[in-house]
Amino acid sequence: xxxxxxxxxxxxxxxxxxATMNCSYKTSINNLQWYRQNSGRGLVHLIxxxxxxxxxxxxxxxxxxxxxxxxxxxxxxxxxxxxTASYFCATDPPSGGTSYGKLTFGQGTILTVHP
Amino acid sequence: DVKVTQxxxxxxxxxxxxxxxxxxxxxxxxxxxxxxxxPGLGLxxxxxxxxxxxxxxxxxxxxxxxSREKKERxxxxxxxxxxxxxxxxxxxxxxxxxxxxxxxxxxxxx
Numbered sequence: 525x526x527x528x529x530x531x532x533x534x535x536x537x538x539x540x541x542x543a544t545m546n547c548s549y550k551t552s553i554n555n556l557q558w559y560r561q562n563s564g565r566g567l568v569h570l571i572x573x574x575x576x577x578x579x580x581x582x583x584x585x586x587x588x589x590x591x592x593x594x595x596x597x598x599x600x601x602x603x604x605x606x607x608t609a610s611y612f613c614a615t616d617p618p619s620g621g622t623s624y625g626k627l628t629f630g631q632g633t634i635l636t637v638h639p
Numbered sequence: 640d641v642k643v644t645q646x647x648x649x650x651x652x653x654x655x656x657x658x659x660x661x662x663x664x665x666x667x668x669x670x671x672x673x674x675x676x677x678p679g680l681g682l683x684x685x686x687x688x689x690x691x692x693x694x695x696x697x698x699x700x701x702x703x704x705x706s707r708e709k710k711e712r713x714x715x716x717x718x719x720x721x722x723x724x725x726x727x728x729x730x731x732x733x734x735x736x737x738x739x740x741x742x743x744x745x746x747x748x749x
Contacts, residue, residue: 625733625738
């Protein structure tokens with residue numbers, strides 16, 4: 525089952541512009557994570573935000589979480605051509621049992637940054 | 640750095656063949672996962688394992704089985720490959736929250 529849904533499905537911008545991707549989810553969470561996938565490769569973890577946090581920064585990445593709206597956004601500032609990739613949000617299952625680190629991934633946003 | 644390796648980057652098999660996909664991690668992680676990734680469907684969890692010889696079904700286990708005889712190795716088995724199992728297969732491992740992924744195996748079943 526798909527917990528997270530990203531929006532937009534695809535985003536095309538120029539180098540230097542900011543890129544914003546959104547993720548909505550349906551059930552309560554312990555944390556929300558963002559991953560990046562270069563074409564045809566495995567996913568790489570970018571950032572994790574816990575349910576009691578509202579905003580987190582890592583380099584050019586800024587993540588926000590609004591648990592009342594069940595949504596998160598990933599902002600990449602001053603984008604570069606090398607940021608071209610697919611970006612996925614992932615949520616842990618609802619609390620109440622041992623999750624064993626199991627995540628539910630959204631369908632992803634394809635970001636293209638033109639030089 | 641955590642390293643997760645998968646036995647093949649590309650694999651072509653015939654319908655009805657038994658297929659083994661191997662995944663090895665070098666960081667002593669308890670949890671290991673197998674996903675398949677298809678266009679428009681994102682990543683879907685097939686099986687996961689939280690300890691040696693322990694396994695649980697994910698969202699789409701039909702047609703698959705797994706084996707975890709050693710902590711570092713998690714194998715995905717397609718008992719009788721079918722064309723609808725043509726996909727990208729991704730293995731991951733984790734200790735707590737963050738998952739570390741292998742490079743993926745693109746499997747084509749003809």
